[in-house]
Amino acid sequence: MTTQVFFYLLNERFVENDEQVPEQAKQVMYYSLAIGHHVGVIDCFKKLLICDYADYQRFVDTFPEGDAKRKFAGLMKFGEIVIDSSHVNLLAKALDENRANFSPEHQKWADILMDTLASIQREPVMYIMVKRRDE
Known part of the structure; x- marks a missing residue:
């Protein structure tokens, strides 16, 4: 049995552009979408990246101690993590600052x-x- 890590992206757009939806209605829509995965709506996901679990652990190990490493390491503890808009700045900064420590494969990730x-x-x-996922 092999263990792999799957990165799925929820990317289906329900709004053509921001000007068409009033801000109050947009917040209701975002809330509805946010709770959707709790009731089994997973068909909107596409595979973004698949990697070997041991290689993912090595990727996480390259990060210095801190919130970004803790976020990525959450997969080992909980079996899944969600990366949303509240994590963008933290993780983008950490990925950029840690680039020199990545293997060529990790740089692609x-x-x-x-x-x-x-x-x-x-x-x-x-x-x-x-x-x-164990397969």
Whole structure:
């Protein structure tokens, strides 16, 4: 049996542009979307990245102690983590500052994550679900 880490991205857009939805209605929409995954709505996710669990642990180990490392290490403790708009600045800064410590493979992951974090910054309804899976 192998253990892998799957990064899924909730990226389906329900709004064509920000001007069409009043701010109050947008907040209700975001709340509805946020609770959606608690009732089994997972079909809106796409696979963003798949990696070996041991390699993910090595990736996490490259980070200095702090909130970013704790966030990424949450996968080992809980089996899944969510990366949403509240984590964008923290993780983008940590990925950028830690780039010199990454292997070439980890640098590719960092590039994917940085692009995705930028997308989440632009559209806060998006988020990443990271899950550990035994196959």
